[in-house]
Amino acid sequence: MSKRIGMEIALAAAEAVALCKPDVVAAYPITPNTHIPEHLSDIVAEGRIDTDFICVESEHSALSACCGASGAGARAFTATSSQGLLYMAEIVPVVPSMRLPIVMAIGNRAVSGPINIWNDHSDIMSQRDSGWISLFAADGQETIDMMIQAFKIAEHRDVMLPVNVNLDGFQLTHVVEPMMLPDQKEVDRFLPAYKPYAALHPDNIVSMGALGMPDIFNEAAMAKDQALINSKKVILEVWKEWEEQFGRKYEPIGAYRMKGAEVALLTLGSMGDTAEVAVDELRDKGVKAGLLKMKLWRPFPVEELIKAVKGLTSLAVIDRSAPFGGACGPVCAEVKAVLYDQKERPAITNHIIGLGGRDIVVGDFVKIVEQAISAQKKKPKEAYEIYGVRGS
Amino acid sequence: MEKAKKWPEKWQEVNPGCMVFRPGSTREYHTGTWRSQRPVYDTGKCIKCGVCYIFCPEGCITQDADGYFMADLDYCKGCGICAHECWPGAITMVEEG
Numbered sequence: 001m002s003k004r005i006g007m008e009i010a011l012a013a014a015e016a017v018a019l020c021k022p023d024v025v026a027a028y029p030i031t032p033n034t035h036i037p038e039h040l041s042d043i044v045a046e047g048r049i050d051t052d053f054i055c056v057e058s059e060h061s062a063l064s065a066c067c068g069a070s071g072a073g074a075r076a077f078t079a080t081s082s083q084g085l086l087y088m089a090e091i092v093p094v095v096p097s098m099r100l101p102i103v104m105a106i107g108n109r110a111v112s113g114p115i116n117i118w119n120d121h122s123d124i125m126s127q128r129d130s131g132w133i134s135l136f137a138a139d140g141q142e143t144i145d146m147m148i149q150a151f152k153i154a155e156h157r158d159v160m161l162p163v164n165v166n167l168d169g170f171q172l173t174h175v176v177e178p179m180m181l182p183d184q185k186e187v188d189r190f191l192p193a194y195k196p197y198a199a200l201h202p203d204n205i206v207s208m209g210a211l212g213m214p215d216i217f218n219e220a221a222m223a224k225d226q227a228l229i230n231s232k233k234v235i236l237e238v239w240k241e242w243e244e245q246f247g248r249k250y251e252p253i254g255a256y257r258m259k260g261a262e263v264a265l266l267t268l269g270s271m272g273d274t275a276e277v278a279v280d281e282l283r284d285k286g287v288k289a290g291l292l293k294m295k296l297w298r299p300f301p302v303e304e305l306i307k308a309v310k311g312l313t314s315l316a317v318i319d320r321s322a323p324f325g326g327a328c329g330p331v332c333a334e335v336k337a338v339l340y341d342q343k344e345r346p347a348i349t350n351h352i353i354g355l356g357g358r359d360i361v362v363g364d365f366v367k368i369v370e371q372a373i374s375a376q377k378k379k380p381k382e383a384y385e386i387y388g389v390r391g392s
Numbered sequence: 393m394e395k396a397k398k399w400p401e402k403w404q405e406v407n408p409g410c411m412v413f414r415p416g417s418t419r420e421y422h423t424g425t426w427r428s429q430r431p432v433y434d435t436g437k438c439i440k441c442g443v444c445y446i447f448c449p450e451g452c453i454t455q456d457a458d459g460y461f462m463a464d465l466d467y468c469k470g471c472g473i474c475a476h477e478c479w480p481g482a483i484t485m486v487e488e489g
Contacts, residue, residue, distance in 0.1 A: 099409030160408055198411055207412040219403035220410050226403075 002180040002246070009140040010035035010173040012181065013079075013105055013165075016147035018043045019187040020103075023074035026054035026065035030084035031117045032169035033107030037079050059084040063091040063102070070100035071208050073199030075151065078102065081169055082109035082123045089127060095162045096131030097224055098208055099197070101154030102162040104132075105147065108269065108320075109169040110356040118357020119169040121268065121320040124297075125330045131224055133163040133231055134297040138254075138272045140177035142295070143167045145248060148187055152238050155194050159231045166297075168270040170357065182246065190245055232299050252301030253308050254293040257283060261290025263314040263373055264346075268294050268331060271318065271353075271360050278365030289369050294331070305338050312346040316372035319352045319384070328384045349375045350384035358388065423450070427470030429485040431463050437482035444474035444483060 005012065014036045017025075025044070027037035037053075044053045052069075056062045059080050066076040080088060085106060095102055111122040124134060133153060137143040143165065150163040167173060182190075198206045212220050232252070239250035254272075257279050258264065265275050272293035282289035292308050294301070309315055319329025327333060332350035339345040349372045354360045364387065371380075386392075400406050407413070431444075444461050445453045452467040453474065463474065475483040 097409065099411075197408060198413070205413070205415045207415075208409060210410060210412050212410055215398060216400065216406070216410070219400050219406050222403040223406040223408075227408075 002182045002186065004178060005181045006176055006178050007140075007181075008035065008174060008176050009143050009167065009179075010107065011039045012140055012177075012179055013143050013147055013167065013173075014039035014043065015181055016144040017077050017103075017105075018049050019182065019184060020075070020077075020148055020151045020191055021049050022051050022077040022103075024052045024054065024066065024069035024076045025078065026056050026062045026069070026076070027078050027080070028056055028059045028062050028084065030059070030081045031107075032109055032119070032173045033079045033081040033084075033105060035173065036105050036107065040077075059087040060090060063088045063095065063104075066102045066104075067091060067095060067098070067100060070095075070102050070196075071098070071200050073194075073196040073201075075155070075194045076100075076102045077104070079105040079107065081107040082111055082117075085123045085127060086111060092127050092132070093130040094209065096228070097220070099160040099227065100162060101151075101160055101194075103147070103150045103154055104162065104164045106164050106166045107169045107173040108166050116356040117169070119171050119320075120355045120357070121166070121330075122322070122355075124164065124166050125321040128298060128330060131161065131228055132298060133159075133161055133228070133235070134166060135163065136166045136269045136295055136297055137172065138270055138293055138295070140172065140175070140179045141248065142250075143172060144179055144181060145242065145246070145250070148182070148191060149238055149242055149250070151194075152191050152241075153231070153235050156234045156238070157197065159227070159234050160197055161227055161231055166269060171270045180246075186245070190241065228299050232296075232301070235296065235299075250295060252294070252296035252304045254295060255308060256291040256293065258290035258292070258308070260288055260311075262288040262312060263316070263369055264290040264292055264309070264312050265316050265318060265365060265369065266292040266294060266331065266335065267318045268297065268320065271320065274360055274362055275318075275365045277362045278369070281362065281366055282369055287369065287373075300334055300338070302338050305335065306342060309339065309346055310344075314372040314376055315346040315348050316368050317348060317350050318368070319350060320354045322352050322355060322386060323384065332384065347372070347376050347379075349380060351387045352384055353387040355386070364388065422466045424464075424466045424468050427465075427468060428488055429470040429472060430465060430488055431468065431470070431472070431474055431483045432486050433460065433462055434482045434484070435460050437480050439480050439482075441480075443477050443479065447473050447477045449473060
């Protein structure tokens with residue numbers, strides 16, 4: 001039976017991974033994800049799981065070690081943040097290309113500079129097109145649940161792709177919350193033992209990671225792209241199974257007070273919980289506001305987005321990563337690309353907020369919704385704004 | 393001559409992760425076509441020491457029944473390392489074509 005716990009979310013994430021009994025964990029410490037592998041190493045040292053914990057000398061080696069382990073048929077896990085993910089970047093797109101179901105937790109943190117250890121989404125956004133499945137947790141419970149779901153999704157024979165679970169650095173990693181932690185029996189029922197499609201072994205010869213000449217590269221890219229697009233079917237199935245077993249519902253885009261909404265916020269990660277409070281305040285004032293909380297970032301939930309924005313006149317897309325010279329933030333770019341072909345679509349504004357751990361409070365979301373409403377009458381000069389900048 | 397079919401004909405034929413299950417298939421790819429110079433061996437100068445065999449980065453040099461060393465031109469990329477290392481001067485690089 002699930003147990004109600006009060007625990008730091010990073011530690012709870014490690015407990016959830018331990019319930020999945022990984023064969024190999026390779027990680028290098030970097031704030032703010034560090035407590036995840038640190039606590040996992042404690043669990044291994046205590047003998048609670050039979051796992052090879054590899055203390056590597058860098059994140060590049062962490063993912064490389066996971067790559068080798070996964071190629072040999074092991075269930076492999078790693079975790080990182082910010083510059084660590086960037087240091088891994090050489091290996092990151094290789095993993096989905098080799099169809100290795102590695103699971104990675106990313107304690108999201110701003111990419112330097114100036115050097116900063118606090119939260120935003122610029123780390124994962126730099127790797128968004130690498131071919132990984134990307135999930136965003138909004139709170140501690142979602143972190144636990146997604147960690148376990150991630151292994152099942154990744155290892156499904158119709159998927160065989162790596163999954164990264166994003167949890168906001170500090171706002172989630174270092175916060176203590178009440179959560180339900182499933183027990184071993186429940187997780188064993190949900191998550192079958194990993195049966196690799198192929199594993200490096202002298203008795204069953206296979207080469208992985210071979211050279212692909214121009215003659216095959218287009219076809220290989222198409223196969224990778226289709227694998228990722230088709231993974232959505234399995235993600236939805238796994239989430240349904242999760243709901244049936246544990247009673248907690250997961251959707252690519254969660255809706256909060258969207259019934260009759262005319263204006264909505266679209267958020268990724270933990271800021272969705274703050275935005276909920278803002279939506280409540282706005283509703284109390286008579287503003288028909290709603291909230292869309294995106295949980296599935298890759299593969300991008302195209303159909304779900306089109307359906308979710310039906311009936312809206314304004315949509316304020318929140319990005320927690322600056323596009324630096326781009327047309328708009330990464331989330332908004334996708335949203336606009338999807339809605340361009342729709343006959344009826346809301347007016348879209350893009351707000352870049354919470355960079356490098358800058359606080360986001362309820363009042364900020366209230367202001368943003370008011371801005372989005374006024375944008376209907378007077379289109380803003382710029383396609384996006386970096387919100388809350390002193391002097392602007 | 394029948395034109396060789398491209399593989400894969402369709403993207404659906406690509407193995408997951410481009411995994412290769414047929415051992416030794418790399419041999420079918422003749423890297424010798426990359427070569428602009430080829431090594432020519434002078435058996436009169438060759439002392440059968442095997443230094444060319446040791447240094448060849450392709451591993452394409454083998455010893456024949458008489459003990460002389462020779463590069464397999466299907467795979468020799470013409471790098472010239474064997475000629476550079478051959479101290480009796482038995483190997484000369486000559487232009488292809």
